[in-house]
Amino acid sequence: MLDRALRRVDEFCTAYDMRVPILMAPMAGACPPALAAAVAEAGGMGGCGALMMDPDEIAQWAAEFRAASKGPFQMNLWVPDPAPPRDADHERAVTEFLAAWGPAPARLSADLPVPFADQCEALIEARPAVMSSIMGLFPPHVVDRMKAGGISWFATATTVAEALQAEAAGADAIIAQGSEAGGHRGAFNADKANAQMCGSMALVPAIHDAVGVPVIAAGGMADARGVVAALALGASAVLVGTAFLRAPEAAIAPAWADAIGRAQPDDTTTTRAFSGRLGRSLRTDYIAATECEGAPAPLPYPLQRSATGPMRALGAKENNLACMQAWAGQSARLARNEPAGEIVRSIWTEARATLIQ
Structure with a gap:
């Protein structure tokens, strides 16, 4: 089994000009070029x-990015909801409830920040x-x-059914996002994300067995143990997000970075309270506070995101975790305050040593 895992890794890395099967998660708002370049320079993506x-x-x-690294990178877009x-x-x-947490929004907007078609073209x-998608599939003309x-x-x-749809639409690989992952859930149907x-x-081997393209495991991969497990279950590579957020290149708010380092799995939770998306x-x-009796239910995306914008901005400015948008996966405590390149190298050195024993 481990021999097969290493063959999958070698084939994937060769195809994408990588030396290490570790991809940096495309974390909107926490993906400066310096962080991405450090991961790529260490052999990842x-x-x-x-x-x-x-x-x-x-x-x-x-x-x-290209000024700092000649390595590969992916760029990710959300497929818009109706x-x-x-x-x-x-x-x-919702606006009245949020008044206790920061300045009220001037108005609520259901408009996307930038037209999706313009972003695809860019x-x-x-x-x-690589271009990667979340929340759905790229339109056929974009894929072409x-x-x-x-x-x-x-x-x-996030399900086998979604993976099969993606493969049929022309995806070259499937990112199997387990529920442990920090940040937004990638469910194609927003209303079904909680279910x-x-x-x-469970998800990685199920998708591996269902599709004929490589599978990239996402969610819970923060050290060598997670990587070994994912590769043994059928993944060709892993997508790592939260484990990079304490790296100096990430440059996130100190309160957020410190809290990640202290967080046990049950110190994270799934919520729609920031954006309307889970x-x-x-x-x-x-x-x-949003879970207390009498609190209004979050608005649908992107209205909730618009409503919480001033609060989130104030939290980041004042380094106030209480009202900050602090995404984190369930393996957050494994994140290390080390340069991103060192994180990549140490994870893969230990994982590879285990795989070749």
Whole structure:
């Protein structure tokens, strides 16, 4: 079994110009080029979550990465949800509730920060090694254009059914996102995300057995033990996110980084309170308040994201974890305050030694 795992790793790394089967998760808002370049220089693949970036910012990110590394990188986009319904009374209740946590939003917007079509075009122009999707599938015309440009497509899936849809649509690899993962859940249907919480130990082998393309394990991979387990279960590589957030190159708020280092698995929780989309976060005072009796239910995405924007910005500015958007996976405590390149090298050195015993 371990021999087969190493063969899968070698084939995957050769295909994507990597020396180490570790990909940096494309964490929107926490993926500076310096962090991605450090991962790539250590032999992995850098990552950029481009959700909030306009075309000029996408081009600038790619340029800064390439100035620091000749390694591969992926750029990720959310596939948009349908326009959310509007409910003035509900929106008023949420706004009033949030007044206790920061300045009220001037207005709530259901508009995407940047048109999805413009972002897709900018990613194709930037020519990363990989474009990755979450929350759904790229449209066929986008897939055709990226493939024509030599760009591979990695599709995030939280169920076997989603993985099969992605493979049929032309995905070159499947990112199997277990429920342990920090940040937003990648469920294609936002309303079903709470019910689709399969952990990596069950999801990775199930998707590996169902599809004919490589599987990349995401969720819970923060040290060599997680990597060995994922590869033994059928993954060809792993996607690592929270484990990089304490690296100096990540440059996140100190309160967030410190809390990650202290967090046990049950110190994280899934919530829609920040964006309206389900995601895994550290359990903060704000999240606890949203779970109290009488608190209004979160608005759908992106209305909730618009509503919490001022609070999240204030939390980051004041280094106040209580109202900060502090995404973290269940293996957060394993994150080390070390340079990202050292994290990559140490994880793979130990994992490989175990695999070849």
